[in-house]
Amino acid sequence: MFNAKVKSDILKGIIDVTSPLVNEAKFNITSKGISLRAVDPAHVAMVDLEIKKTAFEDYKSDEMELGIDLDKLSGIMRLANSGDIVSLEYDEKSNRLIVKIGNLVRKMGLIDTAGMPDSKVPNLDLPATAVVKASELSKGVRASEAVSDHLALNIDKDSFELFAEGDTDTVNLKLPKDLLVKLNSPGKFKSLFSIDYFSNMIKPVKGEDPITISMGNDNPIRVDFDIAEKKGHVTYLLAPRIESE
Secondary structure (H helix, E strand, O other), X not given: OEEEEEEHHHHHHHHHHHOOOOOEEEEEEEOOEEEEEEEOOOOOEEEEEEEEHHHOOEEEEOOEEEEEEHHHHHHHHOOOOOXXXXXXEEEOOOOEEEEEEOOEEEEEEOEOHHHOOOOOOOOOOOOEEEEEEHHHXXXXXXXXXXXXXXXXXXXXXXXXXXXXXXXXXXXXXXEEHHHOOEEEOOOOEEEEEEHHHHHHHHOOOOOOOEXXXXXXXXXXXXXXXXXXXXXXXXXXXEOOOOOOO
C-alpha cells in the first residue's frame, strides 16, 4: 500500500533534483518517508535524496520500491499549479501509479526495479567546507556558463572562490568569510568541475537558502541542501575534472 497527498511544489522539487542526472529512478518507500539514490549514466555525479513523511499532507505506506519514469511524471506535474495538492496511489493489481491533480487522473505504468542498481555513497574525506547563500553561488555559476564549460572552486581559511577561464574571458567570484554562512578549512583546497553538472545541482535552491560545499584537492565535491520546506535533504557528489599537465 502507498497512499499520499503532497503539495505540487514539493513533488516538482523532487523531480528537479533527480531528473538532471537520470530519466528513471527507484523510489524506496517506507512508513517514514521516501528516499532515492541514483548515478548518472556517465558515472560523473550521484544524487542521494530523502523526504520525511512530515513533508506530505497525508502519508500511508508499506515498504516497497517504485520504478518511476521521471520524464512522464514531470509531464504530468506541468499541469499542476503552485499550491495544488497532488494525490499519489499505488495500484498493485495493474502495477501503476495513480496521480490525481484536481479532477485529472493519470494512471502511470511503473518500471521494473530489478535492473536498477543499489548505489552506495562513497566514504570521502573532504577537509574543507563552505556554506554559501544560493543567490551568490548561482550568480557566479551563471556568469561562468558564458565563458567556459568548467569552473574551479577554491576554499581556504579566509574565503570561498569560484573561477572560470575561457579563451578570452574570465569570471571570478570571491566571498570572504564574513559573507559566508560558515567556513571551515585547515588549508587551501582546489578542484575543477563541469559547469553543466554543477549548475543543475544548485538550480533547485533559491534566494538566501544555504548550500553546503565540501571538498578537497582534486577530490569529488559534495553539495548538500534542504528541500521540501526543510523536511527533505539532498546530497550530490560530483567527480572532478583532472587538469592534464
